[in-house]
Amino acid sequence: MSKRNNWENKQNARERLRAEREQQAKREKTRRQFLVAGTIVAVLAVAGGIGYAATQLGGDSGKSTNAAWKAASEQTLVKPANTAGDKGTEVVIGKKDAKHTLDVFQDMRCPICSVFEQNVGDTIDKDVKDGKYKVSYHVGTFLDRNPAIAGTGSKNALSALGAALNVSPEAFSAYNKALYAKANHPEETKDDFADDAVLLKVAQQVPALKGNAAFEKDVKDGTFDKWALEMSDSFDKVKDVTGTPTVKFDGKKVTVETGQGQGVPMTAQQFESAIAERLK
Structure with a gap:
């Protein structure tokens, strides 16, 4: 009896030892997994940091880097023809003697601005031609600074718009429309406008360009x-504009009831009704 108990005790001891070894092995495996995972995270973090630094500090991709734009900030200012103001940031399209002014605030990468131009742009063009009002453009580049989609496309497209404006106000308006066209405008997350070749390809759709x-x-x-x-700095100084598109008529925001509060008129009918009300 005592021999059997002694054997059972030894057997139990062996089982406990085996179990402890298995637990220890599992703990070691888990520890190794954490170490490997930590290493991967660290490597990714470094790689991400390098990628971020490349975006911020530049590389060999020209104006698609923020280093190139930092260099641009130190250039001598060249103002496009057909601008006004000390730094050429007043861009007004239409008859100078028009009594009313429509202010349009936009970012060239903004997808909602693209929809607004597609839906309302022709109406604005007609109203400007008819002399109902002139249009003052305010173009920002805040989407380039959004960490989730950081890039340089807003700035680069704005610079290209300046080149179009230097040709003529009509070329500016037509190019603005072409860049926002459904077939040409990239998704917000894609920085296609950082590439001069893309901008020049779109420009071929504008006769003057x-x-x-x-x-x-x-x-x-x-x-x-x-x-x-x-232009971007001038846009940023307008404190009551927190998103794009924003539209003002004679200094007051143009909005319509959207069902979720007040918003920008996004159809020609909404826009025409809102402007007609202001023109009374």
């Missing part, structure tokens, strides 16, 4: 990069 060597040179050389930064 198609094959225009001077315009192409200004885009490639970044002639109006400094001006684009000044």
Whole structure:
């Protein structure tokens, strides 16, 4: 009896030892997994940091880097023709003697601005032609600074718009419309406008810009990069504009009831009704 108990005790001891070893092995495996995971995270963090630094500090991709735009900020300011103001940040399209002014605030990467232009742009063009009002454009680049989609496309497209404005106000309006066209406007998360080749390809849809060597040179050389930064700074100083598109008529925001509160008129009918009310 005592021998059996002694054997059972030894057997139990062996089982406990085996169980403890298995637990220890599991703990070691878990520890190794954490170490490996931690290493991967660290590597990814470093890689992410390098990627972020490359975005911020530049590389070999020209104006698609923020280093190039930092250099642009130190350029001598070249203002496009057909602008006004000390730094050329007043961009007004339409008859100078028009009694009313429509202020349009936009970002060239903004997808809602694209929809607004597609739906309402023709109405605005007609009203401007008819002399109902002139349009003052305020173009920001805040989407380039959004950490989730950081890039340089807003600035680069704005600089290209400056090159179009240097050709003529009509070229500016047509190019603005072309950049926002459904077939041309990239998703918000894609920084396609950082590429001069993309901007120049879209420009071929505008008769005044198609094959225009001077315009192409200004885009490639970044002639109006400094001006684009000044335009962006001017946009940022307007404190009551917190998103794009924003539209003002004679200094007061134009809004309509959307069912979720007040919002920008996003259809031609909504816009026409809102402006007609202001013109009474």
